[in-house]
Amino acid sequence: MNNDKHPQPVLSKGEQHREENGPRNDLVEAESPLESPAPPEDWFAWLQVLGAFCLNLNTWGLMNTFGVFQTFYELDLLASKSSSDISWIGSTQAFLMFIVSAIVGPVVDAGYLQSLLALGSFLAVLGMFMTSLCNEYWQVFLAQALTMGLGFGCLYVPAPTIVSQYFHANTALAMGASSAGTALGGIIYPIIFIQLQPRIGFGWATRVIAFIVLATMLIPLVMMRSRAPPTTKWSLVDRTAFRDTPYLLLNTGLIFGFMGFYIILYYIQLFAIQETTVSHNISTYILVIVNASSLPGRLIPGYYADRTGSINVQTIVALVGAVMTFALIAIHSAPGLIVYCVLYGFASGAFMGLPAAGVVSLSADRSKIGTRLGMTLAVVGCGVLVSTPIAGAILNRRDGRYWVGLIVWCGALLSASMVAMAVTRIWKIGVGLKRVI
Structure with missing residues (x-):
């Protein structure tokens, strides 16, 4: 009559512990492969x-x-x-x-x-x-x-x-x-x-x-x-990028920006020797000053870019680079050239350190970020290939105003970069100045 009512066995403390914790451990073992703990x-x-x-x-x-x-x-x-x-x-x-x-x-x-x-x-x-x-x-x-x-x-x-x-x-x-x-x-x-x-x-x-x-x-x-x-x-190409207008505008701004910033990196020492009154010792270290100033330019604006938006920061530093470049026409003394190199180096470091963040902010599909970065690097490389030889061809004219021509060429490229960057953010988020992108 009571065959279906089996008495519960008396378990030892160790057996009770295994009985209570066994399923829980099995659950952990089953779930652990599904978790992705941070390295x-x-x-x-x-x-x-x-x-x-x-x-x-x-x-x-x-x-x-x-x-x-x-x-x-x-x-x-x-x-x-x-x-x-x-x-x-x-x-x-x-x-x-x-x-x-x-x-x-x-x-x-x-x-x-x-x-x-x-x-x-x-x-x-x-x-x-x-x-x-x-x-x-x-x-x-x-x-x-x-x-x-x-x-x-x-x-x-x-x-x-x-x-x-x-x-x-x-x-x-x-x-x-x-x-x-x-x-x-x-x-x-x-x-x-x-x-x-x-x-x-x-x-x-x-x-x-x-x-x-x-x-x-x-x-x-x-x-x-x-x-x-x-x-x-x-994949080497993301076909959807060709229909993404903000991404295309960003690439346009990056092409012009890298073209412009590299001109000064190549020719600033020669400019110091031929067009200014700085001593030989100072002129030989002009490029060092520019590169040293790029270090805080890479770190400080990068910190604020997380809060204000990388494209916003790049737009500002492209504007600073353009204004400083046009100002170079009037610089012929050591103090002025050194101040220019510090500010220009800061702006160039900031601009060159943020392209990847800009591409990421415009890419809805995170799985295609690597492909889009590769596409961006390719088009930027094409711009860098021709910008400094064109600047060199301007110097070859030797008509008395050849350095002015090189400076205007560089300033025009940076101005175009600033405009393209500004249009990128306006196209994506509108004209609100406080919007992050």
Whole structure:
């Protein structure tokens, strides 16, 4: 009669504990694979920042150093060549970095980080060593423009990509710390060349830089590891971007902005020597002042861009750059030129440090951000390719007002950038000045 009513067994305390906690542990084990815990921002994560710092040091940092080579080539090694011919070396180097970067992004995502770092390091170091042996224009173009440009293209994208995989709460801090390598490279490499070239010659001064690049590139080769699993889904082109008017306007503003800012980076030292009364010692460090000022320009506006909008900040710094550039026509003294370089360097650092944030703010589909960044880098590279040679062609006229022509060309580009940026924000969010974008 009572067969269906079985007495409950008496469990020991240990059995009661297992009985009570068993299902709960099973639930945790079942749910844990579904959770995506944030990666720890430990010492290994900061080693990735150090590696990215070295990558920026030896890509953007070296590229922003070309102004001292431009001046040396015009006044010494390649004096028989025109300003436009020589500027093709630097512009091609930058162009290749941008274009190759657009292709490298998916390669990093596919799991070939170490191969890219090895290839890029080899090409960058080889190009710098070969530059030290050059005596002819075609040799310099092959070594410094083509070889180093291809190497830079392999090395640039891994820096922000890998850092973003290891940080979540301190992403902005980590990105800012790694991008400081750009400013540091733009400071130390010109100083090394300026100090050593008169003493040991062009060849060995360039080799010293090459040895520094070789030593510092060992750090990312040893330290940097991708955290994300390899992916096979990628595309070089987002077709929907061609129907996204704000994105197209932003790219227009970025093209004009990079075209304008790079002109001064290439020619400011030559301008100081030929058009101002500054001493020789000051003129040799003009580019260093510009690059040093770009460091706070990358950090401070980047901090406020999170609150006021990256496109808003870029619009303002493009306006500052345009006004300062037109003011350069009237600057012929040391104090005025130094103040100009500080303000211009701050504006250029801010402008060049924010394009990625602008693309992100205009991209509704986060899965296509990488593709859109690659497209942006490609079109910006095309603009950089032609802007400084055009400026060099203006200098070649030698009609008495050629520096005014170069300054107006640069100022017009930055003004066009400011207008395009302003139209971008108006098209996207309207004319409200307090709206963040």
